[in-house]
Amino acid sequence: EDQVTQSPEALRLQxxxxxxxxxxxxxxxxxxxxxYRQDPGKGPEFLFTLYSAGEEKEKERLKATLTxxxxxxxxxxxxxxxxxxxxxxxxxxxxxxKLVFGKGTKLTVNP
Amino acid sequence: xxxxxxxxxxxxxxxxxKKSLKCEQHLGHNAMYWYKQSAKKPLxxxxxxxxxxxTENNSVPxxxxxxxxxxxxxxxxxxxxxxxxxxxxxxxxxxxQRGGETQYFGPGTRLLxx
Numbered sequence: 001e002d003q004v005t006q007s008p009e010a011l012r013l014q015x016x017x018x019x020x021x022x023x024x025x026x027x028x029x030x031x032x033x034x035x036y037r038q039d040p041g042k043g044p045e046f047l048f049t050l051y052s053a054g055e056e057k058e059k060e061r062l063k064a065t066l067t068x069x070x071x072x073x074x075x076x077x078x079x080x081x082x083x084x085x086x087x088x089x090x091x092x093x094x095x096x097x098k099l100v101f102g103k104g105t106k107l108t109v110n111p
Numbered sequence: 112x113x114x115x116x117x118x119x120x121x122x123x124x125x126x127x128x129k130k131s132l133k134c135e136q137h138l139g140h141n142a143m144y145w146y147k148q149s150a151k152k153p154l155x156x157x158x159x160x161x162x163x164x165x166t167e168n169n170s171v172p173x174x175x176x177x178x179x180x181x182x183x184x185x186x187x188x189x190x191x192x193x194x195x196x197x198x199x200x201x202x203x204x205x206x207x208q209r210g211g212e213t214q215y216f217g218p219g220t221r222l223l224x225x
Contacts, residue, residue, distance in 0.1 A: 004153070031210050031211050032211045034213065034214075036216075041199075041218075041219075041221065042218050043115075043117075043201050043203075043217050043218045043219045044154075044201070044216045045216070046213050046214075046215060046216075049211070049213055051211065087154070089154075091211065093210070098159065098167065099154075099214060100153075101153040101154040103151065103153050104153075
């Protein structure tokens, strides 16, 4: 069974304090790993898709990396507006094309 | 309107009521999805439609009845719900169901069942 585990569940940072969020996964052949940001009361907003181990993608203060077992979302010099819940999801090759999501990491950045 | 829209944004209903949730995507996509998001739980896929045909029902109780009249519109008809059905219901779409494509989400409908 495909599984996604995100850690930590919650993370508090001071503005400017860099850190990383972890997404560990088990999947029978990875088609893609997706990162989303979700603000309270809103739908998930797409950030990145990673397809193969070694791949990296960046957007502003965020950088996502992928290995065969996990993905990291690195946040460099975060700002209060980066506060949100970050969701990781995997899609397996073959069969159903559904996304399997983790529970998310709630990030709070204090000014 | 752009992206994926959902109405209503908030809904309170009794267990004997019948209501419907509506999703519309303005992206020219052909696959649409319903998800349920409960507190402290991962998003759960409920239904998938591809070119108006249902391709996945993730063991969802029959009190939830989806309808997809065309590739741009998706409905979720609700009847005799239970309090544990209270959650955020999210709609998403992709260009097709080919796999590896980004799912774009709507803002969700926050449902409270009393």
